[in-house]
């Protein structure tokens with residue numbers, strides 16, 4: 001698959017200066033649609049978490065032309081998510097909330113091509129993160 005780098009960059013540029021609004025909407029959408037993931041964030045400072053999430057989106061878009069760097073970072077991120085209690089089944093939930101957030105924030109800019117570009121990009125990001133994650137039973141059973 002080839003990612004539509006130019007469309008990802010240009011569409012992200014219209015939300016890049018709205019990080020707080022974006023992540024507030026994203027978590028509200030995620031918890032409304034999938035209340036079962038809320039307990040994973042029980043001890044989380046959501047304001048800081050929002051900034052970190054947004055920074056990782058910025059990093060991803062900024063490194064679409066440097067896939068070695070991007071893949072390395074995303075694998076590490078995926079590795080850390082095992083410890084946060086995140087399971088593979090949670091990735092499509094986050095993807096759905098993320099796409100709905102883009103749709104709401106981009107308005108008329110959310111064209112079918114932009115939707116396709118972000119659907120593809122999230123699929124690749126989730127796949128690479130999961131490649132960095134070890135979900136074998138002995139890992140999950142650790143205290």
Ligand code: HEM
Pocket residue numbers: 037040041043044045049052053056057077080081084085086087090091092094125126129
């Ligand atoms: C594209 C996918 C995702 C991205 C870019 C992302 C990004 C991040 C970032 C940057 C952090 C900060 C800590 C760190 O860097 O290790 C984080 C923490 C976290 N993420 Fe994600 N994440 C993704 C998917 C998910 C999914 C699918 C879930 C499950 C609902 C999830 C739940 C969490 C939790 C529970 C934390 C820890 C919060 C804490 O420190 O208390 N993330 N995520």
